[in-house]
Amino acid sequence: MPKQVDFRFQISEHSPYATLIKYLSPKNKLLEFPRHNMITWALAAFWHPLACKWSGRFSDADLKLKARTAIYQLQQQIIYLAHVFGLESELGNQEILTNPFHYDADLEPNFDGSTPKSLPTLNQSDGEQDLRSLMSCENDELLDEAFK
Template sequence: MSNQVDFRFQFSTDSPYILLVKYLSPKNKALSFPRQNMIIWAIAAFWYPIACKWLGGFSESDLKSKARTAIYQLQQQIIYLAHTFNLEQELGQIGIVAPTTLNNNHIDGINPSLTVPLATTSELHHSQNDDRLLDNAFN
């Protein structure tokens, strides 16, 4: 008996999301991150605290902590998108900021050095460390 849970998604061929399914396909060997991580990061960053609330059994304090973590993860995804498409200046106009340093100090699934924004996205370092924004947010 397996300790894994299957999660499958199917789209019709005329779905506007078929391109996304093709991109996330195991056949695509050029993904920036492991495929499973990309999928769970996108889902968990928004839906995990809501699922915990629905399930019950969590204190109000725990739920708020999970929501804060999700907000942080969503912010990291926004910053990653902005960096990927050179939209950092647009983020600065709406007040979203990015950290100036990226490192690997992790506590309870959050990198504490990234929990408080330190600089505007235009100051993001353009190196391979930038790809760790999402990785750090979820590990």
Template sequence: MSNQVDFRFQFSTDSPYILLVKYLSPKNKTLSFPRQNMIIWAIAAFWYPIACKWLGGFSQSDLKSKARTAIYQLQQQIIYLAHTFNLEQELGTHGIVTNPTSTPEQFNGSNASPRTPQPTVSDIDTESLPSLSNNHDDDRLLENAFN
């Protein structure tokens, strides 16, 4: 008997997301990250704290900590997308991109005075984002957010 849980998801061929399914297919050998990580990171960054709340058995403090961590992970995904598509200045102008050097510990509730992430309201260029200076660092941005 296996200790694994299988998860299967199908789209119809006319779905607007069929390209995503093809991209994440095991046949695609050019993925930046392991396929399983890409899928779980995308799902967990938003839905994990909500699933924990639904399941019950977690304290309000634990749920808030999980939500803060998820917010941090989502921010790292935003930064990754902004850098990948050269949108740092556009998103920064709208206060969407946050400081990429923040860590979840800075606002995960484990400190005496947890801080919420503060959006950057000025334009952002790649020089002000040293952690995004090359593709290898881009990869670490997401990996570190989920480890």
């Protein structure tokens, strides 16, 4: 059996994030996605490239690719939140939702199940079309697509 890495998190009942921790608690049986995925996706989309840089085990090219992957994942999370809360019109044509990076998915090593195996190649002009196609997805498909 592979060696496990444990992570435990507790906060005060009075913390402004207490609702979040209760929501992610094993006691909540009504989550949109598996709990493990929700936590990993949220952490990985921002902190994974920084953790890899901290570890010192990755080349500059690998770190840049990981940062691009994280940016893509964060964009998908923005789109998901906008869709869930009916804020699509407020996103408009914001540049944050276009993806100016060119990805070569074959260069990305798959270190764990939370790392996407493929990413779309988008040009600036593709951003608006990509936003429309993502907004037509069902809620549960939006984040699944970002973290395949």
